[in-house]
Ligand SMILES: NC(=O)C1=CN([C@@H]2O[C@H](COP(=O)(O)OP(=O)(O)OC[C@H]3O[C@@H](n4cnc5c(N)ncnc54)[C@H](O)[C@@H]3O)[C@@H](O)[C@H]2O)C=CC1
């Protein structure tokens with residue numbers, strides 16, 4: 001039996017993500033939580049003739065507790081999205097508190113659940129969740145994931161003409177680092193099967209993966225950021241976590257984790273100088289079984305990208321940790 005919970009289920013990402021989870025044969029129970037509209041979204045989805053039994057909750061009447069109790073996997077797309085001209089870090093002011101409070105709920109009502117954080121800025125919201133879990137004495141680094149799958153999905157899509165896959169999702173193109181601008185590092189040299197990108201196209205392709213989010217923010221012109229591609233990516237990652245938890249072997253996905261708490265992660269943490277980092281992770285019954293180091297043998301260009309990523313990540317991580325350790329005055 002798998003119970004999945006979506007926190008922020010009525011939003012632009014929350015609704016299509018809930019649809020995909022409701023339609024998935026891997027999910028037996030689905031609970032939707034948001035500060036608005038969950039009764040309607042749950043009623044609508046409940047007419048779909050799939051396995052999952054669906055319920056919707058609002059904050060009143062212990063809604064968060066009821067949604068989270070018994071959860072195996074919790075996905076968090078709660079929080080505000082960007083508008084043109086904003087960086088993901090500009091979302092910190094509002095989303096940091098939202099993620100902190102939802103993480104407190106998870107610590108209390110579903111401390112053993114896999115927690116998948118989508119809310120931006122991921123580079124800071126994942127450290128926030130980790131600090132909340134630590135303070136509550138329930139932190140298991142193998143069970144906390146920042147969802148960076150959309151960066152991988154974009155890399156697969158944007159390089160299709162070089163990878164040559166009819167179905168671009170069949171390419172393996174690792175993207176490491178974090179989830180904002182220069183902290184996003186596509187490692188094209190580590191793609192498998194390998195392919196060559198012409199030198200005059202390289203910078204533009206890296207830039208497109210790093211700033212793919214901005215492309216959507218601009219096109220939506222004030223109406224938000226990526227929602228449908230994110231729902232696809234979030235579902236892909238959630239599905240991978242669920243399949244691995246059920247014993248399926250060989251599932252590897254890049255995700256933003258607390259490296260010192262995952263087997264193999266210490267080495268990557270030493271090499272990069274950061275504790276939180278997105279790297280390919282082998283998933284298993286208990287979550288992140290092994291962090292895979294693919295940083296050896298990267299190209300000189302990729303080394304430079306990694307340096308810039310780490311410099312940005314350090315501040316983002318510190319900001320998240322500080323937010324919980326030394327909360328700003330109310
Ligand atoms: N990790 C990634 O790759 C990506 C992350 N994002 C991020 O995901 C977040 C959500 O984006 P959208 O769905 O487009 O935004 P949205 O505004 O459409 O939806 C957010 C939902 O969160 C709900 N919410 C707000 N406070 C809440 C709380 N305390 N508890 C529960 N629900 C709450 C809102 O009522 C709303 O329904 C944003 O922070 C965005 O930047 C977006 C795309 C990609």
Ligand SMILES: O=C([O-])CC(=O)C(=O)O
Nearest residue numbers: 082120150213214225226
């Ligand atoms: O760009 C944004 O703000 C949303 C996001 O994280 C993405 O699309 O990668």
